[in-house]
Amino acid sequence: MAMDKSYVSPLPASENKLPASENDRRGQSAARRQLSDHPLMKRLADAGPPIAVFVLFVLGWEFIVQLAGIPAYILPKPSDIYAAARDQWSNLVTSVTTTVLEAVIGFVISIVLGVGLAILLALSKIVERSIYPYAIIMQTIPIVAIAPIIVIWFGAGLNAIIIIAFLISFFPIFSNTLIGLNSTEQNMKNLFYLYHATKLQTIARLRIPAALPYIVAGLKISCTLSIIGAIVGEYIAGIGGGKGGLGYAITVAATRLQTPYLFACGLSASLLGIFFFLIVNALSRMLLRSWHESEMNS
Amino acid sequence: MVLKTSETVEGYAGVHEHPVIGRELVAMENVGKVYPNGTIAVQNVNLKAGEGEFLCFVGPSGCGKSTIFNMIAGLTSPTSGTLSVLRTTPKEARKHNEIAFVFQEHTLLPWCNLMENVTLPLKLRGMPKKTMKEEGERVLELVGLKDYIKALPRQLSGGMKMRVSIARALISRPKLLLMDEPFGALDEITRQTLQHELLNIWQKEKRMTVLFITHNVFEAVFLSTRVVVMTPRPGKVSNIIGIPFPFPRSEQFRTLPQFGEYVRSVSESLKH
Numbered sequence: 001m002a003m004d005k006s007y008v009s010p011l012p013a014s015e016n017k018l019p020a021s022e023n024d025r026r027g028q029s030a031a032r033r034q035l036s037d038h039p040l041m042k043r044l045a046d047a048g049p050p051i052a053v054f055v056l057f058v059l060g061w062e063f064i065v066q067l068a069g070i071p072a073y074i075l076p077k078p079s080d081i082y083a084a085a086r087d088q089w090s091n092l093v094t095s096v097t098t099t100v101l102e103a104v105i106g107f108v109i110s111i112v113l114g115v116g117l118a119i120l121l122a123l124s125k126i127v128e129r130s131i132y133p134y135a136i137i138m139q140t141i142p143i144v145a146i147a148p149i150i151v152i153w154f155g156a157g158l159n160a161i162i163i164i165a166f167l168i169s170f171f172p173i174f175s176n177t178l179i180g181l182n183s184t185e186q187n188m189k190n191l192f193y194l195y196h197a198t199k200l201q202t203i204a205r206l207r208i209p210a211a212l213p214y215i216v217a218g219l220k221i222s223c224t225l226s227i228i229g230a231i232v233g234e235y236i237a238g239i240g241g242g243k244g245g246l247g248y249a250i251t252v253a254a255t256r257l258q259t260p261y262l263f264a265c266g267l268s269a270s271l272l273g274i275f276f277f278l279i280v281n282a283l284s285r286m287l288l289r290s291w292h293e294s295e296m297n298s
Numbered sequence: 299m300v301l302k303t304s305e306t307v308e309g310y311a312g313v314h315e316h317p318v319i320g321r322e323l324v325a326m327e328n329v330g331k332v333y334p335n336g337t338i339a340v341q342n343v344n345l346k347a348g349e350g351e352f353l354c355f356v357g358p359s360g361c362g363k364s365t366i367f368n369m370i371a372g373l374t375s376p377t378s379g380t381l382s383v384l385r386t387t388p389k390e391a392r393k394h395n396e397i398a399f400v401f402q403e404h405t406l407l408p409w410c411n412l413m414e415n416v417t418l419p420l421k422l423r424g425m426p427k428k429t430m431k432e433e434g435e436r437v438l439e440l441v442g443l444k445d446y447i448k449a450l451p452r453q454l455s456g457g458m459k460m461r462v463s464i465a466r467a468l469i470s471r472p473k474l475l476l477m478d479e480p481f482g483a484l485d486e487i488t489r490q491t492l493q494h495e496l497l498n499i500w501q502k503e504k505r506m507t508v509l510f511i512t513h514n515v516f517e518a519v520f521l522s523t524r525v526v527v528m529t530p531r532p533g534k535v536s537n538i539i540g541i542p543f544p545f546p547r548s549e550q551f552r553t554l555p556q557f558g559e560y561v562r563s564v565s566e567s568l569k570h
Contacts, residue, residue: 187405194371194392194399197422205422209409291408291450 076260081267084260091249092261096268098245099230102158103276106165107226113166114173114222115215122181122207123199132178139171144232151237161233161245168229169222173215180214181207213292216284223276231269246272322346322385323474323507324370329379331365338532339365343379345526345535349473352500352508354518355526356564362533363511367478370509371399384473391474395423398472402479404459406451406466412438413447416466437465440499457488461495468499477510481517493520494549501545515568519560520552527567537567 058078065077072080085092117135121128147164154160184207192202234247244252246269253262288295324347331339340362347353355363368374369381372388384391391397398419406415414421416437417430425433438444441461451459460480467475481489500508512518518525519541527537541560543551551557 185405187401187403188407190373191399191401191405192422194373194397195419195422196393201422205418206407209407212409291452 073257073259076263080260081263084258085264085268088261088264092264092268095244095246095249095265096272098243099227099234099247099269100272102161102233102245103165103226103230103272106162106229107169107223107276109162109166110170110173110222110226111219114170114218115177118174118177118181119203119208121178123203128178135171135174139175143167143229144236147233147236156237160237161230164233164237165226165229168232169226172221172225173218176214176218176221177211180211183214184210212287213294216280216287219280220277220284223280224273227269227273227276321349323349323351323383324509325380325382326366327380329366329369329376329381331362331369331374332377340533343535345538347507347509349507350505351524352497352510352522353524353526354510354512354522355528356512356515356518357528357533357568358513358530360533361528361530363528364478365533367476367509367511370474371397371476395419395470396473398467398470398475400460400463400467400475400477400480402482404451404456404463406459406462408451411448411450412443412454412462415451415462416469418466419470433469437468438462440468440502441465441495455488456484457492460484460492464496464499468503471503473506475506475508477508479511479513482512482514489517490549490552493517497521497545497547515561515564516552519557519564520547525560525564527564529568539564539567 062077062079065075076084121131143164147160150163150167151160154163181203188206188210189202192206197205230245231247231250234245235251238244238248238251246265250262250265250269253259253265285295324345326343326345329343329345330341333339343362343366355366357363365374369376370383370388372383372392381388384394384396388397407418410418413431413434417425417434420430420433435444435447438447441464443458443461443465446454446458451462454462464480481492484492496508500506508521510518510521522541525539525541526535527539528534529536539560543556543560
């Protein structure tokens with residue numbers, strides 16, 4: 001569709017008599033249109049407006065803060081944040097990798113346990129009835145409130161942080177998987193029953209694949225939650241020295257009023273969250289694109 | 299003009315060459331089903347289906363067609379009377395993979411391609427891969443979808459999905475095929491094409507018995523060797539009408555005066 005009208009053929013020789021300025025303009029517009037047919041250019045054109053807003057926002061921030069003379073420890077300029085990140089680059093990288101490590105381990109554990117426990121519950125109605133209410137109650141406990149207990153039990157450091165990240169990201173995966181496993185179509189279940197499938201066959205060949213869209217939705221929620229969990233864990237159980245994560249770096253920067261570096265840490269955490277989400281999103285597309293509505297046309 | 303047969307196989311036999319009625323596949327004697335809440339689903343059903351028959355159950359909703367189907371499939375048990383399928387209980391019969399099912403919904407797995415979908419019953423029984431592939435190709439060829447082995451269900455039209463569903467039922471070479479309004483959701487043209495193809499398949503698998511639920515009188519008359527007419531409240535068999543028109547039946551059958559006669563007598567039975 002993009003090929004038909006927007007393509008302008010090169011000017012025929014007879015039209016070269018046109019005034020130079022007009023000829024120029026037409027030539028330029030033709031070149032622009034041809035370029036805009038390229039898919040990459042199309043994507044750039046789509047990305048253009050938001051990028052423009054971003055650039056304007058950053059520039060506006062820079063100049064307004066400069067003109068108003070707000071000190072950097074209250075509101076740093078983008079250039080201050082950049083400078084702080086550059087000056088403490090190796091610290092920032094260490095913090096980010098530590099947090100990534102904690103979040104990923106917590107996330108993976110919550111996938112394994114969340115999906116595993118949900119399957120266990122789905123296999124037996126009695127087990128489900130006896131455990132599910134407690135799972136719901138557990139979900140309502142604000143993890144921050146019990147985090148100090150976890151530190152008491154497991155000591156400050158990596159273990160406690162991973163457990164906090166796991167606890168925060170566990171429930172969305174668990175409850176989504178369970179809902180997914182329980183929402184298999186009755187017709188399909190009848191079919192498997194009539195062909196005398198065993199319970200395990202029904203789970204493996206019908207209920208888990210049918211629950212995949214739900215599981216993936218849970219993963220999408222939990223992947224960013226695992227980063228929040230890791231950072232919260234670091235606030236409470238973080239250890240200093242060279243091994244502290246983003247949460248620890250943030251608390252330190254805040255107490256020392258190193259606001260530009262604080263901003264750099266916060267931005268890194270947001271970028272991390274976006275990055276995690278994009279990875280899970282790509283996984284979701286890979287798994288569901290061929291058959292599920294949610295990933296078909298996007 | 300229309301023969302009102304008794305409710306036994308004998309009354310039907312010899313009306314035309316095909317199919318040869320062999321031993322009884324389904325026998326219902328005074329079968330009744332009362333649900334725990336007191337609803338009488340079916341009452342006093344006496345019915346025998348012989349090997350190679352094509353029996354259509356026709357009637358309005360609530361007449362107990364699906365209840366009979368579920369009882370034969372072993373999904374529910376009758377509360378009175380006796381029911382035997384393949385000379386044993388429905389559950390036993392199902393264990394030997396001699397019954398297959400087609401529903402109104404195609405019930406295909408959306409994440410599996412056609413080959414994986416039609417071979418599912420074999421896979422659940424742990425058959426070797428080679429057998430699955432051969433049998434899968436056989437049934438997909440039977441329904442004319444051999445070129446779509448790798449396609450996913452969502453890429454197919456409603457009629458094609460139903461063909462796959464039929465292919466999946468045929469893969470275990472069942473003695474008894476139960477079809478619960480399989481063409482109910484299809485448009486009239488697709489429906490007629492599929493009726494024709496179903497008859498062809500049934501004739502190829504000479505000894506297969508088909509029990510077919512529909513609420514479409516024309517469909518019932520076109521397909522069946524006998525039409526079982528059911529009436530609601532409480533659900534019971536009001537009449538069994540033989541359609542002694544020879545097979546193979548072409549599309550032309552629909553235009554013959556006899557066809558109209560059969561349709562009229564079935565419709566009249568429905569009103570009682």
